[in-house]
Structure formats: C-alpha cells, structure tokens
Amino acid sequence: MAIKKINVALLGYGYWGTNILRNIVQNPAFGDIWLYDTNEAKAGKAKSQYSQIRIAGSYDQVLDDSNIHAVIVATPTPTHYTLCSAALQHGKHVLAEKPLTTSLAEAEELVALARAKSLVLMVDHIFTYNSAVRKLKTYLSQDQIGQLSYIDSTRINLGVYQSHTNVLWDLACHDISIINYLIDERPSAVSAIAKKNKDYDVEDLAYLFLHYDSGLMVHINTSWASPVKMRRMIIGGEKKMIIYDDIEPSNKLTVYEFDNSIAEDEDKKTLVDYRLGNISIPKFEVIESLKTCLEDFAGAILHQTAPLSDGQSALSVISIIEHAILSLQRGGEKISIR
Ligand SMILES: NC(=O)c1ccc[n+]([C@@H]2O[C@H](COP(=O)([O-])OP(=O)(O)OC[C@H]3O[C@@H](n4cnc5c(N)ncnc54)[C@H](O)[C@@H]3O)[C@@H](O)[C@H]2O)c1
CATH class of the missing domain: 3.30.360.10 (Dihydrodipicolinate Reductase; domain 2)
Structure with missing residues (x-):
C-alpha cells in the first residue's frame, strides 16, 4: 500500500539526534514521530520540547509496530550495524548517521538486505x-x-x-x-x-x-x-x-x-x-543540509526517487x-x- 506520510522512529537524541528531530518535526512528509533513546532523561527532554512526539519504551516496540515505516539511526557508531539490520529485517526503511558502519563486510550485508527487501537504505553524508x-x-x-x-x-x-x-x-x-x-x-x-x-x-x-x-x-x-x-x-x-x-x-x-x-x-x-x-x-x-537530506530520504520512500547518499556511496567511503x-x-x- 502506498504510504501518504512516513511514520518514523528516531533512535538517539544526543548531539546530532536533536538536529534530526527538529528537522523531522518541520517536514510535512513525516507523520507520527517516535523517539527511542536508552537514556530516558534524554527522551523526556525531547518530549518536553515536542509534545507531539511519542516515546518508545524499547527498540522492540519500534520494530514490532507495523505502522512505523522508517527508522533514523543517530546512536553511537558501533551500534549502527545491529540497529540498522534489525530495522531492515522488520521491513523498515533506514537512514543511518555516518559512518554507516566501521566494517565493509557489515555495510555490504546491510546494502544487500535493503536491496532484497526493496527498502531504502541511506546514510547521512551530510556535506x-x-x-x-x-x-x-x-x-x-x-x-x-x-x-x-x-x-x-x-x-x-x-x-x-x-x-x-x-x-x-x-x-x-x-x-x-x-x-x-x-x-x-x-x-x-x-x-x-x-x-x-x-x-x-x-x-x-x-x-x-x-x-x-x-x-x-x-x-x-x-x-x-x-x-x-x-x-x-x-x-x-x-x-x-x-x-x-x-x-x-x-x-x-x-x-x-x-x-x-x-x-x-x-x-x-x-x-x-x-x-x-x-x-x-x-x-x-x-x-x-539536514533538511535536504531528510527530503531526499522522504522522496525515496514516497516517490521511489534514487537517493544521493545511498548504500553504495556508504560502501565506497567505508x-x-x-x-x-x-x-x-x-x-x-x-x-x-x-
Ligand atoms: N552527519 C553529521 O554531521 C554528524 C554529526 C555528529 C554526529 N554524527 C553521527 O551521529 C551519531 C551519534 O553521534 P552523537 O554525537 O549525536 O552522539 P551522542 O553520544 O551525543 O548521542 C547518542 C545518543 O544515542 C543514545 N543511544 C545509545 N545507544 C542507543 C541505542 N541502542 N538505542 C537508542 N539510543 C541509544 C544515547 O543515549 C545518546 O543520547 C554518530 O554515528 C556520529 O558519527 C553525525
């Protein structure tokens, strides 16, 4: 079924996650916005600033919710592979912070998984x-x-x-x-x-x-x-x-x-x-730049446009x-x- 608005879950509300959430909230392509941060205080801070967002109690809650179409990963780099892989396996489009992973083999696995499941996989090569x-x-x-x-x-x-x-x-x-x-x-x-x-x-x-x-x-x-x-x-x-x-x-x-x-x-x-x-x-x-990046991600999901900062570009950098x-x-x- 065609998606009209992207229901998205942001993982991580640290230094960069705050910029991402500010941009998602302002982008009309996104519908319901979920946030999951292992640090509950950070999630609470986000909720006090953006009352419309929902706070997930666990990553499994995000993964098991079939109404969530996409996941944005803004957690520390060593966590990217596991979190991205789980999201793709649960049929969710993924935008990961840079670097996608610190292992070419892992990145290749993610790119192959996204391709096999016809899902968007992007990395925020912000520049x-x-x-x-x-x-x-x-x-x-x-x-x-x-x-x-x-x-x-x-x-x-x-x-x-x-x-x-x-x-x-x-x-x-x-x-x-x-x-x-x-x-x-x-x-x-x-x-x-x-x-x-x-x-x-x-x-x-x-x-x-x-x-x-x-x-x-x-x-x-x-x-x-x-x-x-x-x-x-x-x-x-x-x-x-x-x-x-x-x-x-x-x-x-x-x-x-x-x-x-x-x-x-x-x-x-x-x-x-x-x-x-x-x-x-x-x-x-x-x-x-982040606004343009999120527009690219949204366009790839809603209109199947080819994103600039795709999995292949991540593989070359890695x-x-x-x-x-x-x-x-x-x-x-x-x-x-x-
Ligand atoms: N594109 C850019 O210009 C840019 C700029 C800064 C950081 N980054 C990237 O963003 C990522 C995050 O960096 P940061 O500086 O925001 O880090 P940070 O430490 O400030 O924030 C990370 C957040 O993730 C949370 N977290 C950790 N593990 C988690 C998990 N498993 N599930 C959910 N939340 C979890 C932490 O509690 C924290 O709030 C890194 O990969 C970094 O390279 C990109």
Missing part, C-alpha cells in the same frame, strides 16, 4: 547535501575549472575524543564523501599515517593520501588535536582554483582564475609566469577508510583499493 558543496559541484560538472590537479582538505579542531571510533571514521568520512560526490573517479590506492595521543586508544590525528589513475592527487588532514577549527578544501584545476571554507559565515566559496605561461630568458632558462586572474565569490541559496587503516597499520604503505 553532499551542503549548499556550498553543491555549488562547487556545478563548477566541476560544467568543466569550468579544467582538468583537476589536486584537492587538499583540512578538517581539524580540538575535537571531542571518542573511544569507539578514530578520527578517520569520525572526520575523514566527510571529506571522502564530498570528494566522491564532486568527482566520478574513485581512488585506486590510498596511503595514510596517523598518531595517537598518549592518553588515547584510537588515532586522533591522520594524514591521508588518495591516489587516482588520472593523476589527481588528494590530501586529507583530519585531527581532533588542533588548537584551531578549520574546515577548508582547496580544489586546484588547470583553469581555476576554488577554496571552500565551511567556517566562513557567508563567503564559503572563493573562485580564483588561474593561468601560467612558460617563457625562456636569454640564457635559455625556463621561466614560469604564474598569474591569478579575477577572484569571485559566487552567490547561492543556503539551505540546511572501503577507502578500511584501506587507509590498513595502510597506517603498515606504516603508511600505499594500498591498492580493490
């Missing part, structure tokens, strides 16, 4: 729904920046240390999902080096290099150990270079025209004349990170990606 990133993609798809030469991405801050996932799963998954969205090519190899703070069990600082057959070079710097917060990506092409700075309140994209010419002086020495041309700051409408972790375990060895 692929970001207005600046989408504007950036128009420059690449309209071939305005020329042959891509490099991408240099920095995502560093004094982060909240997480005992269960390292900085690659927490932060680099954003950069990788953005780069996979911007370009069609996938890396053929990866190398990575990382460090653990002496008091930590997991890596809190990592440098990643993605190698592409086309010659494109990608460098990603992720850290929870930086005194400053930076969210900056530099995209270098033959014709233009673009800086995407997500910290900038309004001018998130700056486009530099670029040219270089080669001449020889009297002594036949090669002289390279680098020139930057016009600098522009494109204007674009800014829409909250595969790259798994290979990067293998590389750092082998002292930065270049690892081919199958």
Whole structure:
C-alpha cells in the first residue's frame, strides 16, 4: 500500500539526534514521530520540547509496530550495524548517521538486505547535501575549472575524543564523501599515517593520501588535536582554483582564475609566469543540509526517487577508510583499493 506520510522512529537524541528531530518535526512528509533513546532523561527532554512526539519504551516496540515505516539511526557508531539490520529485517526503511558502519563486510550485508527487501537504505553524508558543496559541484560538472590537479582538505579542531571510533571514521568520512560526490573517479590506492595521543586508544590525528589513475592527487588532514577549527578544501584545476571554507559565515566559496605561461630568458632558462586572474565569490541559496537530506530520504520512500547518499556511496567511503587503516597499520604503505 502506498504510504501518504512516513511514520518514523528516531533512535538517539544526543548531539546530532536533536538536529534530526527538529528537522523531522518541520517536514510535512513525516507523520507520527517516535523517539527511542536508552537514556530516558534524554527522551523526556525531547518530549518536553515536542509534545507531539511519542516515546518508545524499547527498540522492540519500534520494530514490532507495523505502522512505523522508517527508522533514523543517530546512536553511537558501533551500534549502527545491529540497529540498522534489525530495522531492515522488520521491513523498515533506514537512514543511518555516518559512518554507516566501521566494517565493509557489515555495510555490504546491510546494502544487500535493503536491496532484497526493496527498502531504502541511506546514510547521512551530510556535506553532499551542503549548499556550498553543491555549488562547487556545478563548477566541476560544467568543466569550468579544467582538468583537476589536486584537492587538499583540512578538517581539524580540538575535537571531542571518542573511544569507539578514530578520527578517520569520525572526520575523514566527510571529506571522502564530498570528494566522491564532486568527482566520478574513485581512488585506486590510498596511503595514510596517523598518531595517537598518549592518553588515547584510537588515532586522533591522520594524514591521508588518495591516489587516482588520472593523476589527481588528494590530501586529507583530519585531527581532533588542533588548537584551531578549520574546515577548508582547496580544489586546484588547470583553469581555476576554488577554496571552500565551511567556517566562513557567508563567503564559503572563493573562485580564483588561474593561468601560467612558460617563457625562456636569454640564457635559455625556463621561466614560469604564474598569474591569478579575477577572484569571485559566487552567490547561492543556503539551505540546511539536514533538511535536504531528510527530503531526499522522504522522496525515496514516497516517490521511489534514487537517493544521493545511498548504500553504495556508504560502501565506497567505508572501503577507502578500511584501506587507509590498513595502510597506517603498515606504516603508511600505499594500498591498492580493490
Ligand atoms: N552527519 C553529521 O554531521 C554528524 C554529526 C555528529 C554526529 N554524527 C553521527 O551521529 C551519531 C551519534 O553521534 P552523537 O554525537 O549525536 O552522539 P551522542 O553520544 O551525543 O548521542 C547518542 C545518543 O544515542 C543514545 N543511544 C545509545 N545507544 C542507543 C541505542 N541502542 N538505542 C537508542 N539510543 C541509544 C544515547 O543515549 C545518546 O543520547 C554518530 O554515528 C556520529 O558519527 C553525525
């Protein structure tokens, strides 16, 4: 039977769950909204803010309720696989927070399960729904920046240390999902080096290099150990270079025209004349990324549209990170990606 409004259960009302609930409540595609958080105080707080939501007493209550069409998983990463798998097995569409899982085998299982049951499985690769990133993609798809030469991405801050996932799963998954969205090519190899703070069990600082057959070079710097917060990506092409700075309140994209010419002086020495041309700051409408992501999820369920951040996109990100972790375990060895 066709669904008119999506009855949804949100799992987890922590830092990110609060943003998700605010957006679901405002989205008319969603009908009844349930929340389940193992921490009853958090669920109570949500209820006091949004009286219309219902609080589930257990996850089994959500799973056994055939009126609930979809589950959104915003719980700590190690819980994702079990919670997503149970939801799919009970015939519910799933939107999971990033990363979908921290194991390619588990993610492949979830993707296969969703396919077998004709259910939507999405992951919240939030930056692929970001207005600046989408504007950036128009420059690449309209071939305005020329042959891509490099991408240099920095995502560093004094982060909240997480005992269960390292900085690659927490932060680099954003950069990788953005780069996979911007370009069609996938890396053929990866190398990575990382460090653990002496008091930590997991890596809190990592440098990643993605190698592409086309010659494109990608460098990603992720850290929870930086005194400053930076969210900056530099995209270098033959014709233009673009800086995407997500910290900038309004001018998130700056486009530099670029040219270089080669001449020889009297002594036949090669002289390279680098020139930057016009600098522009494109204007674009800014829409909250989570709003667009939830619209994509709703569209996929109600109108069977193909979601952008689907299970396949999750597999690619997870595969790259798994290979990067293998590389750092082998002292930065270049690892081919199958
Ligand atoms: N897309 C983004 O930009 C973004 C940003 C932040 C976090 N995240 C992701 O969101 C997820 C949650 O992160 P967070 O920072 O909100 O964590 P958090 O610790 O602040 O919140 C997690 C919540 O889940 C609850 N919980 C734990 N186990 C549960 C279970 N089995 N069933 C129901 N509730 C349970 C906890 O009580 C807590 O309230 C992580 O996977 C993280 O990577 C994504």
